Amino acid sequence: MNQTNKFTSSRLSHLLGTTRKARIIRLSAVALTVCAFGAAGVAPLAPDASDLPVKTVSQDVALPNLSTQIAAIDQAEDSQTYVHEERIRAGDTLATLLQRLGVEDDAAQSFIKQDKTARAIMQLKTGKRVQAKTDDEGNLLWLRASVVDSKDVPVKTISVQRKGENFVAEEAPVKLERRVEMHARDITTTLFAATDSDADGTRLPDSIVHQIVEMFSTNIDFRSDLKRGDKFNVVYETFWQDGEFVKAGRILAGEFTNRGTTYQSVWFEDPASKQGGGYYSFDGKSLKRGFLKSPLEFSRISSGFSMRVHPISGNWKAHKGIDFAAPTGTPIRAAGDGVVDFAGTQNGYGNVVVLKHWNNYSTAYAHMSRFASGLRKGQKVSQGDLIGYVGSTGWSTGAHLHYEFRVGGQSLDPNRLNVVAQAPLTPAEMARFKMVAGDMIHRFALLRPEENNRALAQK
Numbered sequence: 321m322n323q324t325n326k327f328t329s330s331r332l333s334h335l336l337g338t339t340r341k342a343r344i345i346r347l348s349a350v351a352l353t354v355c356a357f358g359a360a361g362v363a364p365l366a367p368d369a370s371d372l373p374v375k376t377v378s379q380d381v382a383l384p385n386l387s388t389q390i391a392a393i394d395q396a397e398d399s400q401t402y403v404h405e406e407r408i409r410a411g412d413t414l415a416t417l418l419q420r421l422g423v424e425d426d427a428a429q430s431f432i433k434q435d436k437t438a439r440a441i442m443q444l445k446t447g448k449r450v451q452a453k454t455d456d457e458g459n460l461l462w463l464r465a466s467v468v469d470s471k472d473v474p475v476k477t478i479s480v481q482r483k484g485e486n487f488v489a490e491e492a493p494v495k496l497e498r499r500v501e502m503h504a505r506d507i508t509t510t511l512f513a514a515t516d517s518d519a520d521g522t523r524l525p526d527s528i529v530h531q532i533v534e535m536f537s538t539n540i541d542f543r544s545d546l547k548r549g550d551k552f553n554v555v556y557e558t559f560w561q562d563g564e565f566v567k568a569g570r571i572l573a574g575e576f577t578n579r580g581t582t583y584q585s586v587w588f589e590d591p592a593s594k595q596g597g598g599y600y601s602f603d604g605k606s607l608k609r610g611f612l613k614s615p616l617e618f619s620r621i622s623s624g625f626s627m628r629v630h631p632i633s634g635n636w637k638a639h640k641g642i643d644f645a646a647p648t649g650t651p652i653r654a655a656g657d658g659v660v661d662f663a664g665t666q667n668g669y670g671n672v673v674v675l676k677h678w679n680n681y682s683t684a685y686a687h688m689s690r691f692a693s694g695l696r697k698g699q700k701v702s703q704g705d706l707i708g709y710v711g712s713t714g715w716s717t718g719a720h721l722h723y724e725f726r727v728g729g730q731s732l733d734p735n736r737l738n739v740v741a742q743a744p745l746t747p748a749e750m751a752r753f754k755m756v757a758g759d760m761i762h763r764f765a766l767l768r769p770e771e772n773n774r775a776l777a778q779k
Contacts, residue, residue, distance in 0.1 A: 405449060425459050
């Protein structure tokens with residue numbers, strides 16, 4: 321009896337639940353139907369298409385002239401032009417060059433051979449580019465090439481242009497695109513090894529390396545002072561022609577850290593002044609000092625040698641000079657501006673040059689293999705000018721330069737002198753200088769991302 325009651329109660333609950341769900345579904349359906357009819361009652365009925373007014377419009381349309389279009393296509397095909405570019409090859413003649421350029425124009429070839437200006441194309445160096453534009457029959461429309469100087473730098477552009485049935489040859493100065501480049505390098509072995517590295521895909525031009533040496537040579541002897549861990553940043557200008565590198569220009573700013581000491585330099589040439597430009601520290605002080613730290617020209621050949629005390633003369637006080645070991649023929653530079661006081665042979669000095677400078681200063685360069693061409697007594701020289709070459713003449717045990725710095729005839733240590741040879745900037749020049757220096761300071765900051773990251777981390 322109890323089991324039957326339980327079953328009946330469970331069954332009744334199920335039926336009631338089902339009935340309730342069905343009722344909810346039916347009510348929802350009714351509500352949706354009312355909404356649908358309500359929406360239909362609100363929305364306007366679309367008009368019948370047969371009740372709309374009809375208007376007829378007639379217009380004459382000109383049919384395209386197919387013959388004219390065909391003629392235009394034929395004319396375009398007939399006027400097709402081609403631009404070719406080739407490089408001069410060893411043994412090239414004008415005929416072979418024009419043939420590779422797609423030029424089949426006897427009149428053009430004859431003109432280039434006879435015209436004084438156009439003939440320069442026939443003297444172009446191997447590897448130089450020549451461009452030509454022709455029509456589809458090989459007739460020359462124009463031809464262009466650049467003439468270079470002794471340093472392989474383009475100086476002028478030669479062009480041959482068709483004018484009707486004739487040709488005209490012209491020359492004009494080369495227009496180069498100027499760019500500013502920035503690079504950072506670490507010293508691991510030598511300066512040139514650092515500049516040859518391709519860490520950022522760029523090899524620094526040798527002319528830039530030599531400028532770096534000149535820029536900091538009053539503070540650093542690049543033949544002996546460099547050590548692993550030194551580093552430098554440099555900003556310099558380059559010049560390009562048609563997307564091809566032509567030459568490196570001047571260093572605009574440099575920063576060199578040597579043995580923990582950082583030297584900075586920025587080029588400044590005041591447009592309002594008639595004087596030439598120069599290198600300055602970022603606080604506006606001239607970096608041109610009276611004398612170079614090393615009179616030997618730094619090069620790939622001599623960079624492996626270092627300064628030493630002469631093995632015969634002994635120490636500095638007894639020797640009264642500094643001996644720089646270097647291969648025979650290494651160029652020797654004037655340490656400062658001056659006048660040649662003596663150039664000849666002198667006892668144990670062998671071939672020696674003595675320069676007289678301002679303020680009772682003088683410098684001597686001994687044991688030369690030979691003097692610079694044309695060097696004579698009374699000749700004016702500027703700091704860095706070539707005066708002779710390393711040798712082993714006189715009392716010498718091997719190729720080296722004996723260098724003396726004298727004040728009033730008495731030999732002194734040049735490394736202890738700090739002679740500035742350029743006047744300070746005026747207030748007006750300083751104002752303009754700060755604008756230039758500010759730009760270079762920003763560029764150096766971009767070359768030191770690790771320092772920027774540390775600074776941000778400390779904030």
